[in-house]
Amino acid sequence: MDPGVELLGRSDLEALQLERLRRTVRRAARSPFYGARARQYGIDGERIKSLEDIRKLPFTTKQDLRDAYPYGFLCVERQHLVRLHISSGTTGQATAVFYTQRDIDRWADLMARCLYMTGARPGDTFQNLSGYGLFTGGLGFHYGAERLGLLTIPAGAGNSKRQIQLMRDFATTVIHIIPSFALRLMDVMTEMGVDPRRDLQLKIACMGAEPYSEEVRCRVEAFFGVEVYNSYGLSEMNGPGVAFECPARNGLHIWEDAYLVEIVDPATLEPVPDGMLGELVLTTLDREGMPLLRYRTKDLTRILPGDCPCGRVHRRLDRIQGRSDDMFIIKGVNIFPVQVEQVLMSIPEVGSNYRIVLDRENNIDTMTVQVEVTDRIFVEDMRHLQRIQNKITRELKSELLVTPRVELVEPQSLPRNDGKAVRLVDHRNPYNT
Amino acid sequence: MDPGVELLGRSDLEALQLERLRRTVRRAARSPFYGARARQYGIDGERIKSLEDIRKLPFTTKQDLRDAYPYGFLCVERQHLVRLHISSGTTGQATAVFYTQRDIDRWADLMARCLYMTGARPGDTFQNLSGYGLFTGGLGFHYGAERLGLLTIPAGAGNSKRQIQLMRDFATTVIHIIPSFALRLMDVMTEMGVDPRRDLQLKIACMGAEPYSEEVRCRVEAFFGVEVYNSYGLSEMNGPGVAFECPARNGLHIWEDAYLVEIVDPATLEPVPDGMLGELVLTTLDREGMPLLRYRTKDLTRILPGDCPCGRVHRRLDRIQGRSDDMFIIKGVNIFPVQVEQVLMSIPEVGSNYRIVLDRENNIDTMTVQVEVTDRIFVEDMRHLQRIQNKITRELKSELLVTPRVELVEPQSLPRNDGKAVRLVDHRNPYNT
Incomplete structure (x- = not known):
């Protein structure tokens, strides 16, 4: 732990933020993109007198990153860069994020801080299933993990059986895994007769990269015998390590010495009060190669009011409630896939996979929720299946205010991969048919 | 470049080696495996008076690593480890290699030294297609690459089209690629109408992990417009960075400050003179977590006699001629797949892929060489194809002293993957049929 930063008083933290914000605004103006903006809006570091003055700056969007691809946000000469990550952009043109050696070091420091916060220590074996x-x-x-001195196994994604073998052979205690792969591993372990509570030494699981519900957390914790820590990040802000849960596991501390956080109404772009849901907007405070000012993450969350029992002043974000991009509208109602997941995962007969299929029949939108049931249930009689189907329909309707069609399907019959799960299939786009 | 080590005089280098060898022998005895050996053979660092005294030590084999899996070679407490790599072991039980932070740092230094030697410098973009x-x-x-300050793109293996896009968008100058993927990329670029000499900025390609012939190097150099540098390493010796070519590109300098090199007759295990082919045996001289003494690599090579025009005293290994494991025996003759490749790649009508299939018919071994021809050739008349077939058969016979059956097949019809190429299929094992 770095008490000098993590346990700063609020006013000291804000003084640090202001100093870094001014430096960041000055530095950003060296890039072609922000340089042009600075000339257009007449904004430089000197005009930032308080943290609130950030609102004088315009937002930066994913589209800005795309338009300026590849070098438009670069603030240093190319020979000072040591890393490039690309977000492949499911929706089109890629975006690029560049790092200097200092940026890589600071990022590693933040990630080490996150892992330390969960209780991981030298002597732990960390298996990175990512x-x-x-x-x-x-x-x-x-x-x-290396920065913190954990024995790091770069296991990579997929290859479930080898993952389990590694966990056994090296007494893995800490894992990083995306939620859909955790659910998949549960199935494979069950097939193989591996009981993690009996056969493995796992104690901490860091999960992120996909939004997931509290119900998924509970299932993973119960099966693996671990404490699950929610992880948040995005490649535009380096990657993981932006916000992370502490042992209170009630919201994710966002590292305010490195990121300035705003929550805005996605429609009006005005700030919302603490506790209100809105879009997360982040400004890098400690990045050299490619600072970003007021970047609209599209992630929906809220600031959790109140102090954290762990003593850290860094404010807590609620778990991500979805992305404005993920949201779909059906019969005039806004729905996030995570709402469907929350309902499904609270029903014990539901297995580990589901899929939402949107269609248009006779110009009317339809929503079908395909749900894998557990092995135990599937062999039982039709009347029982019918009861489960009705129960799911009823509970989804009560949460969503829309009545979906519910289809129960065999265990492990829905398409799945070891990468990110596809939870939503929208056939309504006329160009798709 | 690190002239303090790279340009040491021979006697200074050997003095450094002796000091490090004695330290290594002492340190190794802390591990369960070498501790037991030290007691058995009465050997400790004090008895090593000269580099030749290493011959008093017994060899270490892959089987020893397997038997001592997972912790038998460890010389430090687990909490001092930060990394674990596994070689999955195509032939059975995995082996594990452990690294302390110091080991990771020294390994990065060696790799940076290799890349620097090729001419790569800060300002270059390095795409790691591995x-x-x-x-x-x-x-x-x-x-x-990061240690050297190159802009590093962690592109990973596969995904040819994205690789080409990245090369274009970020003006990649240096690549690391395995030979079979390089040949695959040539096909994809040709299909896409990309001419690397016209459309890309490539200048240096580091190739290794699979043995490849001088003819493959020539093809890759001609197509991509690069200089190809041969890279050698193995996970038991950290990974890549054990030996690497300098701009003379006539043999690979083995970093003798980090590895003590012996070449032995694989049958008698006696040292062979410089210039003679034998099995490479390596001792780590600068490893903390898991030193290895006289490790039999199974790789066949020779020390190239004479000085290198580049001025480095670190001796040069010839390109790997194959592994004793890869060697197959047919009609009493020892053959390495690389010998077949050398012949094929010198024939212009031969395409980029081939496969050796061994079979047993009526208790007689047969060897079939399946060869993809180039597009240009395949549409031509049968007589011409027959002439090529005869030419290949003749030249293979002259090199191998065995007459194989040669089958010409359509371009891109042989199975291939973006991982390591499978060059040999042996159906003769009675348990396979």
Whole structure:
């Protein structure tokens, strides 16, 4: 732990933030993109007298990053860069994030701080079940774990049986895993007759990269016998290590010495009060190669009011409630896939996978929720299946205010991969048919 | 460059080696495996008076690593370890290699030294087209490139089209790639109409992990417009960075400050003179977590006699001629797949892929060489194809002293993957049929 930063008083933290914000605004103006903006809006570091003055600056969007691809946000000469990550951009043009050696070091420090906070210590074995390469989740956790002095196994994604073998052979205590792969591993372990509570030494699981519900956390904790720590980050802000849970596991401390946080109404872009849901907007406070000012993350969350029993003043974000991009509208109602997941995972007969399929029949939108049931249930009689189906329909309707069609399917019949789960299939786009 | 080590005089280098060897022998005895050996053979660092005294020590084999899995070679407490790599062991039980932070740092230094030697400098963009995770090729080059200050793109293996896009968008100048993926990329670029000499900025390609012939080097150099540098390493010796070519590109300088090199006759295990082919045996001289003494690599090579024009005293290994494991015997003749490759790649009508299939018919061994021809050739008349077939058969017979059956097949019809190429299929094992 770095008490000098983590346990700063609020006013000292804010003084540090203001100093770093002014430096960041000055530095950002060296990039072609912010340089042009600075001339256009007449804004420089000198005009930032308080943290609130950040509102004088315009937002930066994913589209700005795309338009300025590849070098438009760069503040240093190319020979000072040591790393490049690409977000492949499911929705089109890629975006690039560049790092100097100092940026890599600070990022590793933040990740080490996160892992330390969960209780991981030298002597622990850390198995990183995350894709390496361009995806920041792999190298981000890897560098942080080595920085903290954990015995780091760069296991990578997939290959469930080898993962289990590694956990056994090296008495793995800490893992980093995406939620859909954790659910998949549960199935494989069950098939193989491996009981993690009996056969493995796991105690801490860091989960992130996909939004997941409290119910998924409970299932993973119960099966693996671990404490699950929620992890948040995005490649535009380095990658993982932006916000992380402490042992209170009631919200994610966002590292305010490195990121200035705002929550805004996604429609009006005005700040919302603590406790209100809105879009997370972040400004880097300690990045050299590619600072970003007021970056709209599209992630929906809220600031949790009140102090944390752990003593850290860094404010807590609620778990991500979805992305404005993920939200779909059906019959005029805004729905986030995570709402569906919350309902499903609270029903014991539901297995580990589901899928939402949107369609248009006779110009009317339909929503079908395909749900895998557990092995135990599937062999039982039709009347029982019907009862479960009705129960799911009823509970989804009560949460969503829309009545979906519910289909029960065999265990492990829905498409799945070891990468990110596809939870939503939208056939309504006329160009798709 | 580190002239203090790279340009040492021979006697100074040997003095450094002796000091490090004695330290290594003492340190190794802390491990269960070498501790037992030290008691058995009465050997400790004090008895090593000269470099030749290493011959008093018994060899260490892959089987020893397997038998002592997972912790039998460990010389430090687990809490001092930060990394673990596994070689998955195509032939059975995995082996584990452990690293302290100091080991990771020294490894990165060696890799940076290799990359510097090729001419790579800060300002270059380095695209690492190598699998990350447990495979040491990915993280090994990655750490070395960052250490040297190259802009490092952790592209990972596969995904040819994205690789080409990255090369274009970020003006990649240096790549690390395995030979079979380089050949695959040539096909994809040709399909896409990309001419690297016209459209890309590549100048240096580091190739290793699979043995390849001088003819493959020539093809890759001609197509991509690069200089190819041969890279050698193995996970038991950290990974890549054991030996590497300098701009003379006539043999690979083995870093003798970090590795003590012996070449032995694989049958008698006696040293062979410089210039003679034998099995490479390596001793780590600067490793803390898991030193290895006289490790039999199974790789066949020779010390190239004479001085290198580059001025480095570190001796040069010839390119790997194959592994004793890869060697197959047919009709009493020992053959290495690389010999077949050398012949094929010198014939212009031969495409980029081939496969050797061994079979047993009526208790007689048969060897079939399946050869992809180039697009240009395949559409031509049968007589021409027949002439090529005869030419290949003739030249293979002259090199191997065995007459194989040669089958010409369509371009890109042989199975291939973005990982390591499978060059040999042996159906003769009675348990396979």
